[in-house]
Amino acid sequence: MQQKNSFSNYSDITDDIIEMTEFSKGRNYIDPSLYARYDVKRGLRDVNGKGVLTGLTDISEIQSFEREGDLLIPTDGLLFYRGMNVDDIISNLIAEQRYGFEEITYLLLLGELPTQEELDDFRALLAKYRSLPTNFVRDVIMKGPTNDIMNSLARSVLTLFAYDKNATDLSLPNVMRQCLQLIANFPLISVYSYQAYNHYIKGKSLVIHTPQPELSTAENILYMLRPDNKYTEFEAHVLDVALILHAEHGGGNNSTFTTHIITSSGSDTYSTIAAALASLKGHKHGGANIKVIQMFDDLKENVENWKDEAAVRQYLSDILDKKAFDKTGLIYGMGHAIYTLSDPRATILKSYVKRLAEEKGMYDEFQLYSMVERLAPEIIGEKRRIYKGVSANVDFYSGLVYHILGLPLELFTPIFAIARIAGWSAHRMEELINEGKIIRPAYVSIAKRREYIPIDERQSALK
Secondary structure (H helix, E strand, O other): OOOOOOOOOOOOOOHHHHHHHHHHHHHHOOOOHHHHHOOOOHHHEOOOOOEOOOOOOOOEEEEEEEEEOOEEEEEEEEEEEOOEEHHHHHHHHHHOOOOOHHHHHHHHHHOOOOOHHHHHHHHHHHHHHOOOOOOHHHHHHOOOOOOOHHHHHHHHHHHHHHHOOOOOOOOHHHHHHHHHHHHHHHHHHHHHHHHHHHHHOOOOOOOOOOOOOOOOHHHHHHHHHOOOOOOOHHHHHHHHHHHHHHOOOOOOOHHHHHHHHHHHOOOOHHHHHHHHHHHHOOOOOOOHHHHHHHHHHHHHHHOOOOOOHHHHHHHHHHHHOOOOOOOOOOOOOEOOOOOOOOOHHHHHHHHHHHHHHHHOOOHHHHHHHHHHHHHHHHHHHHHOOOOOOOOEOHHHHHHHHHHHOOOOHHHHHHHHHHHHHHHHHHHHHHHHHHOOOOOOOOOOOOOOOOOOOOHHHOOOOOO
16 A cells, blocks of 8 residues: 555545545445344444443432333433432522532432531542642643643543552542542643643633632632632532532443443543543533534524524524534434433523523523524424434533533533532442442444455455
């Protein structure tokens, strides 16, 4: 194979690469009918979209159906942390005017709500751990900045392995210590990675604020991110609610299942969490809220009057026909693998984003989101054959919350990670405590048997 393009840049794609890719596409294509023939549960789901049962968990539960005899009746979605309805948890925290992410982290990790003394001690422990190793910010975070903060976060997590003298110790107290340190440091790493990108790539002033021990996680995120350290109590409470809603979502979501998979192999905490981060950054998982914002930005460019329902309907129809936005045929933020009638996280967030939008003078934007939330299920139902209802998911409104709060787009998914590290940690502990087998689903090979061909008898397959 002759070189057709000179290699001049690390990121170059040469003609050879294109040729190899095209050949690979043809060679690796699998006839879709074979999945049905072999009864393969693609995506570990059955034909009705129900997940294949692969494990048990006591950490959280998602409910979207009620059973009546042999029938499953769709209901409004419910989310439970350790058996407690998340809606009730948040309602009580708001009534008591308290920040709750740390309390929920305690609940997920230990299985019970803390007393006031236990909560004070836990918050103090997280505040103690909310500090990176000496020169870590300079030597790791500031080196090689990128607009992909999730990659910066994963790189930093893997590098922390080198600073931990007990990095590979899988004893439960050591893993608990590692998890608590990562929970405490995710906000620092995320915000500092963004500041490095903002300074070295975008040419803005470098702002590094030290977290304050008396502040909650939500308050510290806003305090460290904003140059003037200023935020309102309501802003911090809304962000705190978002963190609670993103903290955990059952053992079967992609990143949490990844946590179980890597933990089951006997790998260390840093590698396990880095793998979970790699999963979360995907646009089909945690990165979806970014796609929602980008989709709405495109809508605003193409629909002059945001209140013109016919124009908005046509735009959504064009998306489904792969004529608009990114031509994937997806209306981002709509639909969920489990929820049918409603996603409780989206319902809860919507109640707060309305007031936030009013306070920030962005109520017209909120109304546009509400219109799309109403129209999209109708249009999807008309154009697509679907087996269940479609409703707005948490990504639909979380992106709007972060946008109204003035958070940069680059931090949307990292904030998801700042919350979900609590759930990942709980599931890692659960997997270790129950000492399950290494997770190994089966694949059926459809390759035909072939004889080895000596190299001087081969003809190029690329020609």
